[in-house]
Amino acid sequence: MTLRLLALVPLAVGINLAMGQIVSLLALPVYLDTVGTVLVAALAGPWAALATGLVSQLILGLFVNSVLLAFLLVQLLVAVYAGVMCCHFRVFRSAPRAGGSGLVLGILAASASWPISLLVFGGVTSPGVTLVTAVLGGLGLPLRWAVYVASLATDIVDKTATFLVVYAVLSALPGRLAGRFPAAARARGVAG
Amino acid sequence: MTGIQLHDVHFAYGARPVLCGVSGQCGPGEVVGLTGPNGAGKTTLTRLLMALEHPGAGRVEIGGRCTDGLGPADLADQVGYVFQHAGRQFFSRTVLADVAFGLRQLGWTAARAGAAANAALAEVDATRMAGMHPHDLSPADHKRIALAAALAVDPSVLILDEPTQGMDRPGMLRAAAVIRRRKASGTAVLLVTHDMAMLAECADRVWHLEEGHLVLDAPAPGLLRDPELLHRHGFTEPAQVAVGRTAVRAGEPAPIRLADVVSAVRDRLRSPPAPTAG
Amino acid sequence: MIRHVEGTGILHRIHPLTAFGLAVSISTSVFVAPPPLGPVAVLAGTVILAVVSRLPSALGRTVVVSVPFWGFLLLIHGLLRHDPGRAVVIGSRVSTVILVFAAVVTAVQPARLVDALAALRAPFSVGYVFSATLLVVPRLRDRARAISEAQQCRGLRVAGSPLGRIRAVVPLTVPLVLSALSEVDERAVALATRGVGGRAVRTVLHPPNAGGLDVAMGILGVGILVGSFFWRVG
């Protein structure tokens, strides 16, 4: 690991964890807690993104709420997906492309977290999602489908928003920083 | 009465008192320098003025309004605030767009906001930066751009937290000239600074805070000319005042502003005074 | 975030890695032990461990996090699916994991954990990323707050219509991310200049040592795991 990657990973994790501050101030129904991971995928590639996802989830799990440790695999999935999409598909070339990739990731992430929420936590995750689950369950939907629908809805919105925020950051990247992260230009499809 | 008025303001973070009965006023066309050691309560006082905090007791009035029940966005059309870490507020791709952002938030049209932003950038001599990315600039230029953003609203009150930190002397003099012009057109300015040379350039009065108490509210020139008073409050005399003193006759008040010191020295070089006895 | 609290209890005195090993073993046992009695018993045991180790803040934290969780469990499984027993099983498992990790993280000072890892010849990057992150997270949270204040002073409104709030995302997030990224080089330079990346093997300043208490806690950890396994199969 180079010193710059060593310095980048803690800051990216910090971004992941500080996003909660902003969305709760704005009372928006998203987490945006993978912005740092996706951003690192665009700036420094899949391996750095994987390290960011791993450290994020471990820190969250140890210092915030250890049930989040169960969702480690989902964070790693986000990192791998974002890394591959940035390296090979230039997903940050335009806003619709970024949003679309986020939407697909939302479906994947919801499908990956579904069995964990259901089997380990009996369908109870974050309060908002659980409320939707309870309402759907009350309407007669079987629990497993209620959990899936609720997490699908939130994950699609969240991951689409995440990719759009990263798109906004990359297109606002000043020349001084862009020159220091050559991979960013590739992810935006403007060079290389 | 507009400007800034503090009536026996108390504030505490939890059980720790930060401001203990601070009173004072800074009227239109007046520049007050706020000084004090780190932790004396300077930043807290500016946060109260911007309605980011509200006093535990007493009243804070700014631009003719009491801050009770108001939030920072409510004051944005009357009060311009430059934060100490000014570089952290920028997010646009150009300096011009970032300066115009605040104006657009106040509901100005794009054309009006653009014109005001351009005028404000010209006022701080930063027109050449209008098309640049704010994050490609130095911290000193961030201060300059943030000052332009605060001026663009044409506020009746300006609050500047360390506006010259990281600047070299030409930058400091440029900022001081902007503040003097705004003062002349009736703006009340609160200038939080450690920079004695900056106070010499543009402050009318100095408020000195120590451990939450306003221990000094004095005219700035008098303070700057009094080495003993400066020393008692932990200040060092700016070099220009010392030079000014050598240039004038004994008993005459020493010039304070750099330009006045220069002319005093020039006069002295032209017509050396007769040697004084003793 | 859970913060380390000074103390002299059992978990404070043992080797940091013994403490984490115990947490992993208890967390595994609560899923291995046969429901419904097994998880409840493990939870009860963990509460006793936290009380004996004098970690009231970890207990408090667990209660705060667990109460809404149990509420929803009882709503979904008790009221909607008429199976309150399942709610108790899932709730006990989750509360055990929350409590045991909260207890260990409260008792083990991060710097001690880093030293313990370094003494085992873990790469420098592991300890650094872990501790640098702990330092950076609260700072970036403070900065997010400072940025939101700065933008509000420029007239940005953070409450009101959904559209307005969505628009506010960019002026709040982009400065945060850009300021974090512009710190990358600074932090890398600071590391290089303080001797990271040289040829030497880093000296561990306070290598933690393991004693009799660690042996006892190790036996306890293995015992719980083995015991719950045989309870399940037998």
Next chain:
Amino acid sequence: MTAIEVAGLGYTHPGSDQPALADLDVSIPAGRVTLVTGRLGAGCSTLLEILAGVAPRLTGGTLTGTVRVLGVDPSTREGGRTLVGRVVMLLPTPSSQLSGMTSTVRDEVAFGPANLGWDRQRIARVVDGELDRLGIAGLADRDPATLSGGELQRVILAGCLAMEPEVLLLDEPAAELDPPMAERLYALLPELTATTVVLATTDVDRASPHVQEVVVLDGGGVVAAGSPSEALGQEAVVGLDAGSTVARIVYEAGGRGRLPIDVAGVREWIAS
């Protein structure tokens, strides 16, 4: 004896098309305190980053010309490794230099020496020495994350000095300090007689009484070098509006030639 020798140095930052330094020649004597100054953007910080070996190896950019620090080229991987711990740099922002890996000030100061692999007795000895020298022995058991900016900057400086570097590079070290604290930091520098100290700052009025040599940069090259009164008193330097306020006042008042840089100098100047 020279510690640092730079010839024909050019450097361009990554993502920029303007060179920050162009055809710069300078030599810095060993064991003395040298002030590198100029207007903002003159390239003083960039020069320090190159001397420390972090530019371009770590931060990118392109470098031309030759650089020798303690006889070694810091821009090569091998040279950089040789200079680890021998050349140390203090940055303007204390918070981004904090390691985070320690829970006490004492251990934070020991961070650098520990990275050099010194034994624990030697580390304890130098750490105690530096805590005393910087007057922060009273903070030794505090958690560094709870310190103020000024306290923290002294802790980081102690950490740099504890590595017993041969070259100490200081980039605007007082940027976040209040004036009395800045004064104390500069006043400490002449005491570091075993070390070559290079201080880059625009805060010339406060720093210049404590330095022995001055190099003035402009437009990426050297405009003047010599003792403080020689270099800072040159008309060409004062005309740039870089350097001493006192000299600038006399210059604007019509003074020409060699200008005084302090108040005592002005008295003599007026008297003559």
